[in-house]
Amino acid sequence: MSDTPKHTGRRRWLRRGLELIIILLVFLAIKAWLQRDMVSGEAPPLQGVLLDGSPVSLSDYQGQPVLVHFWATWCGICRVEQPAIESISQDWPVLTVAMQSGNAQTLREYMQENDYTHPVLVDETGALSARFGVGAVPATFVVNADGEVRFRQRGFATGWGLRARLWAADALN
Template identity: 50%
Template sequence: MLYLLIRAWTTAGMASGPAPEFISRDLRGQTVSLADYRGKPVLLHFWASWCRICKLEKGAIDAVSRSWPVLSVAMQSGDDKAVREYMKANGVEWRTIADETGELARRFGVKGTPSHFIIDGKGVVRFREMGYTTGWGLRIRLWLADALGA
């Protein structure tokens, strides 16, 4: 019961239903939007360079990214150059947007890091959570989003 109350509190205000659309540039300078992922589920992963839990979770996100699309958003982590340097130093290879202004975090109602959104192939948020999540937990949610969004 306590778990459900905490989960409800941490996800309150986070995007649900149709995912907020956006067009941005990733750290390679390529245009990216959620529409690029239509037809398959995607993990939208919000993290920060200073977040210790995000660092613990890196291995799980790496493993998930070998089987499923991952789009990450570095929030409160500096400009493109600072985020690129952090990623290089820490072996982070996911497609990443530097959310220097916090606009994407606001659109998705993100209050803390790490935060995850599993978005199905039709652009609907199927799962959302804040805090550490295991690789298997993310994989199961992606698989369910694939089944539900078919």
């Protein structure tokens, strides 16, 4: 005797639900693997000179959550993300690190050409990025008011997703 349409439909939905769970688990496993080297817990020291010549340190942001974003001028995904980072910088503290993207003059020109104003540290050699376990860009960290990494992500992140993480870091502190 064959299955009735009612049982076939239910099985189809159960199968699709199971497939969705498997896809989600695979996605989360890949995400965890990609982030395995990125720092968690207390944020490492990060300091340098911004493109405008002013000194900056991650500790300058103590007492408030900050978005720490590693990017590169040669990174296509970073170029897609940059308008969101710029927008977030109008509302939240943001510190970006341009990894292996040339010297300060090259980066100043890039920022001017694209009308970006968010703070940028130059990381010509990748040494600053290595402290955070960043081997590929884009990579983003949300550091809470106590200097602890609350969220980290490698790869594309949406502006609203980053804003939600900043809000959560602020609310959970």
